[in-house]
Amino acid sequence: MTRAVLDVALDPKTAGRRALWTYADTGDAALGDAVLVPIGKRQALGFVVRRYAATEEQLGFRFDELKSILEVVTGIRIPEVLIDLAKFVAQTYLCSLPVALSPCIPPGVRDRLEGAWTLGEPAEGVSVVQQEVIRKLQEAGGELSDDEVRVLPEGITRAFKALRTSGNVRFVQRLAPFTERRQKEKLVRLCADEAAIERFLRTEGKRKPAQALTLMRLQAAGGPPLSPLEVRALAGVTETTVRALVQDGLLEWVKSDEVRLAVPPTPNLAQQLAVDAISEAISGRESSAFLLFGVTGSGKTEVYLRAAAQALALGRQVLYLVPEIALATQAISQMRSRFGRGVAVLHSELTQLERLRTWIRIANGEASVVLGPRSAIFAPLPNIGLIVMDEEHESAYKQEQSPRYHARTVARELARLHQCPIVLGSATPSLETFYEAEKGGVTLISLPSRAASAQMPTVQICDLAAGYRDGKPALLVPELASAISEALERKEQAILFLNRRAYAPFLMCRDCGYRTACPQCSVALSYHRGERKLRCHQCGHSVVVPSECPKCTSTRLNPFGLGTEKVEEGLRELFPAAQIGRLDRDIASRKGALEEVLSAFRAGDLDLLVGTQMVAKGLDFPNVTVVGVVAADISLSVPDFRSGERTFQLLSQVAGRAGRGSLPGRVFVQTFNPEHPAVVHAQGHDYVGFFEEAILERQSVGYPPFVRLVNILVTGPDREAVGKASGLVRDALPSGLTVLGPADCPLERLNNRWRRHLLLKLSLDADLAQVQAAVESVSVRGVSVVIDVDPVSLS
Ligand SMILES: [Zn+2]
Ligand SMILES: [Zn+2]
Secondary structure (H helix, E strand, O other): OOEEEEEEEEOHHHHOOOOEEEEEOOOOOOOOEEEEEEEOOEEEEEEEEEEEEEOHHHHOOOHHHOOEOOEEEEEEEOOHHHHHHHHHHHHHOOOOHHHHHHHHOOOOOHHHEEEEEEEOOOOOOOOHHHHHHHHHHHHOOOEEEHHHHHOOOHHHHHHHHHHHHHOOEEEEEEEOOOOOOOOOOOOEEEOOOHHHHHHHHHOHHHOOHHHHHHHHHHHHOOOOOEOHHHHHHHHOOOHHHHHHHHHOOOEEEOOOOOOOOOOOOOOOHHHHHHHHHHHHHHHOOOOOEEEEEOOOOOOHHHHHHHHHHHHHHOOOEEEEEOOOHHHOHHHHHHHHHHHHHHEEEOOOOOOHHHHHHHHHHHHOOOOOEEEEOHHHHHOOOOOEEEEEEEOOOOHHHEOOOOOOOEHHHHHHHHHHHHOOOEEEEEOOOOHHHHHHHHHOOOEEEEOOOOOOOOOOOEEEEEEHHHHHHOOOOOOOOHHHHHHHHHHHHOOOEEEEEOOOOOOEOEEEEOOOOOEOEOOOOOOEOEEEOOOOEEEOOOOOOEEEOOOOOOOOOOOOEEEEOOOHHHHHHHHHHHOOOOOEEEEOHHHHOOOOHHHHHHHHHHHOOOOEEEEOOOOOOOOOOOOEEEEEEOOOHHHHOOOOOOHHHHHHHHHHHHHOOOOOOOOOOEEEEEEOOOOOHHHHHHHOOOHHHHHHHHHHHHHHHOOOOOOEEEEEEEEEOOHHHHHHHHHHHHHHOOOOOEEEEEEEEEEEEEOOEEEEEEEEEEOOOOOOHHHHHHHHOOOOOOOEEEEEEOOOOOO
């Protein structure tokens, strides 16, 4: 015998990991409905995720223990397609359904629940007062909040209660409607007077760096109309900054109600062919995937926009994913100017209430385009016609906390559920995607670079080993040093990149070989000369620099290796007349410092800028003509099978920073590995050449896309327990799998927790449920075991 039941997912944060409860299905609640359910003596808010018939065996308890839901909450429902998506996430990334569903749940619903009275069965033979009540409800559109009813005269409230008893009126829980009319959000944009902006950036901007940086960011995006909140989110500034810019006339309110819609530029032949192919898939409701492959300036965005227009013309919506919202200013700007106010941007400055409001607006189909970071894939769009995923290779698309999903995989599934195409865009696609394109699973569309707007800078590889052979190792090779001197003479600027902050990665004792190490992590303590501190870049632990070796009391503790601080010092010696600035996380942690450095560099007060990758992200410096990578080997030496791919992406991106203005750019890459494929092919701007070498290597050693990786991470404060648990996991795994380890993680201790891992190389169609069952069978006190499917980081 079976009984109709429903599964309700509760918030895993408050209800624990297994927050899935089963109730009797009385027919009141539909899939996706928000419901109040009894949990012991408490009640909780949950969402119906499954309706089915079950036997007592399947339930694991008797039917008479089955409880019913208390109430259906009206006014909010998770679309069925998102429940299907959450089930996919749970299955693919081996987490529970409530955990997988958590990013789909509208924020702050619980706080906006209220009681309300609604019309029930048609009433006959009721009293005059009761008729009055029914008329009142009808006039109010069928619903009155309890707050509104409670203030009515006592006779009337009594009539409400009587009608509830007779079933003519119902009392429900609902999401309080947003009654205050949402003010049409006013928009601002960069003023049209470019000379005034330039003047500000060159003079006043230095004293008002936050304002200057805001202008620079908007300028790089083409001065789009944005809401003041969006400006704050994109530029990372406060309301005061935005207001001051408006007061000075540098930002102006967009006057009329409608944002003037831009006339789209005429596409070139390659763009038109791309648009045609994607449009055909949109109208044919094909869930096909496209890889739009082209460098910056090849016109990928125009293809996205035109394809988006196709989807909108068919009455469907567009989901536009970006790795980082602050770098998407240009995309937002173009979407706005093409599609007007129907563009919803999911950004960090939205309050919880504003988030909920946006959620409902999206669910009601009022937002035609939703643009956001990876979590935007869980926006409740009712009928998606096109999914765009820009910079598809970026690791920001992987979520590193539970649910540990990769947005690219989930977005492909979302496209399948909505029967719509997905367009993945990149200048340096992930090896996985490009391989799939070669095999035909993804349609490759190449956009040739447009000669006018994308002059590729020349890239020169400089062998650092040569200097060591000659016994004269220098911070900069002679070619790079003289290129900088020449640029300085011409009053041009240069940027130097080094992906390591601090002065040196560690101190070492000359006498006994002792190295500074973090007491909590298995990494060295970096030497920060300016603040005279040793810092752990993993956990933040810091100590004052010791005056003598803690082991042998020698005073000969010397810095080893290279960090941005030391590069800055070296540059001061090489170019004593130049003004030099540094930008890394140490500098940026001081409030306002990032803005100061960038605005001074833009104003020309600084000639040289040294920094980590964060330098110049999403900004244009028209006067920069020399870009140098001080040591490409830092990213090559990371113990990860993707380090070559990441280095290629990094070098390609850095190379793109030179020659953004009208001046031609030169790029220098210093390395001990001048023959490394990532270096050689980055020099030639040759992605395909890099791909062909790298993919062979992946195949020969068995890494993605040829296998499916699952990383099982075992951590805990007690080293022995962690070792034991990792061994138990190994024993529990089914035989016949390729398992590497258990072994210590490259980062074997972090924040006083020991870390070991097992790396599984599975066939692409392997059944992961066995892996999950094996992991769940292991339980060692104080040890946590985490499964990371398709990991992007193995450290
Ligand atoms: Zn010593
Ligand atoms: Zn540490």
